[in-house]
Amino acid sequence: MSKDVKMNKEEVSASLDRYTEDAYKLAFILTLSEEGAVSVMEDAVEEMTVKGGWGGADEKTSFFALICKHAKKCRIPPMTAEELTEKYGKKSDDFYALIAQPKAERARLHMICYEDMSEEDAAKAAGK
């Protein structure tokens, strides 16, 4: 393995470590399933890596935009209300208020909060 590739892998891993939690949350609230979240993250990582998107100044934005993109294509069904309740507990009605939003809106809200994007940038990244 060349030095470049090795460094790239390290960069990707470091970025993933930074973003995994929020990326998972984003993928989860978009797909409303654990399985879907993992699938979407894998797809986004794959495309990000193939395109060499890691390491740039906007890698975070690009990564989350790709999650939104792949979430749209995700065909894994969302968990049912019963499953969500059983798994996560109905701790907060707000969580259910959030998941009741359209997917793009969920994405936008997430990005505003967790990625500190402006509303305009968040809307753009969320595909709204």
Add this chain to the structure above:
Amino acid sequence: MNKVRYILDLNNVLPSPAVRGQVHAQVAKVIAAAEESKKPKKAKKAKNKKPNDPKSKRRVLTVIAVIAAAAAVGAVVFAVVRRIRETPRHSGDDSSTTTSAENGTTSATAPGTEADPVRLDAYPVTPLYAGDKDYSDLLAAIKYTLLGSDGIVLMNEAGKDRLALGYADDTNASVSRIVRGIYAASDYGDCLIESYEGLVSTTGDRKILLDYQKGFDPVIVAAKRSGTFEYLIVVDVDREADGNFSTHFSSKAGRFIDGVYMFYPDVLEHENAFIYKIRFECGHPVIYDKAQMYLGNTVKYKEDRIAIRESDFFSASENDMRAVVNYSEVLPQQCPYTFALPGTYDGLDLPENTVDPGITTQVSRSEICQIINNSSSAQWFIPLDAYTEDGIRYLIGIRIDYSEGNYWSPETGDVVRREFITNTGGKVKLYYSPSTSDRPYLCDDFSKAVRMIDTYTVKDGTVLPGKQTSLSSTFKAMQERIGATPGPKYTGTMPVFKTADRTGLTAFAAELLQQCKDPGVSGKTGLFEQLGLTVAAPVTTGTEDKPLSDLSSPDIIIAFSGDYILSSVEMNVYSVTQTIVDGDGATAYVYGVRGYVIRAGQSVTEGLTFTYDGYLNGIYWNGGRVRGSCTAGDGFRIIADSDGNALRVIDSSFEYAK
């Protein structure tokens, strides 16, 4: 921003270590695959090298080894991806699982591309249960009006125009009956319409209401029946002159050809829609609930038709809707409308100790009305629980008796408060803000205020005479016995007042609110005034008493048009000054009617027959009982079953018989 952060409290949504490992492994695999993908090129170059070149041989061997490794890694990667993507939607439900390939759809096709459109049975929707159903009223209701979460029906400008047209010309479709369909679905069953003032700056549903008047049309793309309810999936489309149409979320969603909406598959797959829970009652569609839904994973195409997999029809919030439906023990024939105890309340002026709602029990309007009417003093029955045991239905709740001198009084701002004395002497405060909603909300902890509760029994839809009074602590024990969570906090539902003496209760009586906002009540705060319309009131005969038999002008007496004539109710109406409102909201005044009988199925006189839509909108009287500013007076209310059979005439001041 703080609110957004609050909404996004996802602290309990975290990737497990396994997920982290899985994603990192994916990175390693992808990088490895990417690295390998470069090597065949080197191998190709190596092929052009002279075979005797030892360096080239080593490179070729290396490349072969790397390709083999890449193939192995790739196989693992693709196997993982395929396993995930081919996972059946629900375990044990593989028989009807449909993959994207089977659908004939291409998930990679971007919305709006020129994929082959899929022909849908978009509109009209085939009626889903007995009888021919006309969905035009429902679609008009969706297009022109909106039932807000606070129970207030909002109407857009287009709706107002249509209402005015219908008012001026009764041959024109009127939205009044549309509104009835909506408000019947609200918790309290009465219509309070507000203008859409301020809608322009709002978002969400209200923005969509504006979009409708800009050209969007609701289109039913799929439907499903569950019990007596229908669930309709509605997508809003905006059709251009060239036949293309868009949705709220897709600028190019499909084409309208030969009266059929042809959606591009990916548009529907990635479209947000609304799901409506409706039921036809007395010929009218009644909206019971509405939720936003994502069509992905739900819509399937088969043989040029849209199909909804049962297991996929409902997603998170819709499942909740279904749970509510299944919970109800109220048979539809008992009463067309049921009380759904409010799950929310108006929070604008709520004191800190406001009772927290949460009761999900459904008690029918008929049952509540029977309890009140069977009592000599009850003004309100607040159901707390209901259950069935050994074929007997038990209704448990608080009976609030009327107590002289406890009228509404101005409170802070426009919030008024009434303090009720319960049947055991406890005090319950009810708050009401006429500017925000006609739904009252409760203050104080019932568990403190109420020491006694009443239990009524119901058999065959009839509340039996007599009641059992118990300590509230007994009620809690009873709840525990039936498996419910005993809670110190209870809430109630819209009060149903008797007519014993409602002085001072004008704002609280649902039927009075409705009548106050009837169109054509000249000089009063009516629907038209509420909406800012200036439409001349209908011609009236004046204010002097005049026997009904003297009224011969068909222009004055508007025969009710509709699909039902009372068949089982006879009312002896005495000393009535009445206003008659037909099924479309047009009004004719008939004054001075004194002592006549409306009998079963009869055309009373002058071709006047009575129809109703769950309420008898046709007869109002004031009989010297002017209620505050609402001179339209009180109204009879007929409770009818879903087949149109009148069950009860609600108004104890008048003799009635079944």
